[in-house]
Amino acid sequence: MAKLELAKIGNPVLRKKLEQVDPGILSDRKFRKLLKDMADTMRAAEGVGLAANQVGKDLAVAVIECKSNVRYPEEDTIPLEFYLNPVIIDYSEEKINGWEGCLSIPGYRGLVARSASVTFEAVDSSGESVRRTVSGFWARVLQHEVDHLNGLFYMDRMADLQNWVHLDEFNKAFETRVHDE
Ligand code: ZN
Numbered sequence: 001m002a003k004l005e006l007a008k009i010g011n012p013v014l015r016k017k018l019e020q021v022d023p024g025i026l027s028d029r030k031f032r033k034l035l036k037d038m039a040d041t042m043r044a045a046e047g048v049g050l051a052a053n054q055v056g057k058d059l060a061v062a063v064i065e066c067k068s069n070v071r072y073p074e075e076d077t078i079p080l081e082f083y084l085n086p087v088i089i090d091y092s093e094e095k096i097n098g099w100e101g102c103l104s105i106p107g108y109r110g111l112v113a114r115s116a117s118v119t120f121e122a123v124d125s126s127g128e129s130v131r132r133t134v135s136g137f138w139a140r141v142l143q144h145e146v147d148h149l150n151g152l153f154y155m156d157r158m159a160d161l162q163n164w165v166h167l168d169e170f171n172k173a174f175e176t177r178v179h180d181e
Contacts, residue, residue: 002037003044004055009105013053015151018060020085023123035082035125038063046071047103048078049141051148054104060085062145066137071101075137086122086146090133091115098140099170100154109170111163112154114140 007014025031034057042050042063048071049064066078095113102108117135120142124130134142144154155164165173 001040004041018149049145060149082125083122088120090119092117
């Protein structure tokens with residue numbers, strides 16, 4: 001299992017709009033290894049999503065997965081999926097507030113209103129073009145990751161930075177024991 005180094009806020013690659021990838025790259029062994037390493041890195045850090053710039057790569061690629069996650073213990077299950085060039089084409093008007101963290105901003109949580117459901121297009125890891133509508137936590141994670149591919153952090157989406165808190169204070173206030181590396 002290869003664990004890649006995580007880029008942290010302040011690293012310029014996290015503020016880049018990432019390069020679109022040609023789906024033909026899926027037959028490249030080095031690219032397949034990158035996808036696997038991204039999944040390994042996300043799992044090792046107890047993340048629920050990871051964008052390629054978070055491991056220093058200028059590629060519009062993200063991975064997501066949520067299975068009984070210790071950092072998000074209450075949330076829905078999301079299968080392991082890879083998205084190349086994901087684009088959100090429709091956002092529900094209904095928005096839901098939720099607390100988000102980020103592996104590139106360890107130790108913090110912020111309250112972010114996200115669309116309750118979104119429709120997106122992407123190329124999956126088998127090279128198929130997919131268009132899908134997802135809701136709940138899946139929709140939230142997808143919006144967070146697509147933001148990364150456009151150089152945005154969750155704080156850029158926050159209505160009120162007074163709801164940006166250190167994890168120690170978050171745990172005191174909510175009695176939900178979550179931790180970051
Ligand atoms: Zn993030």
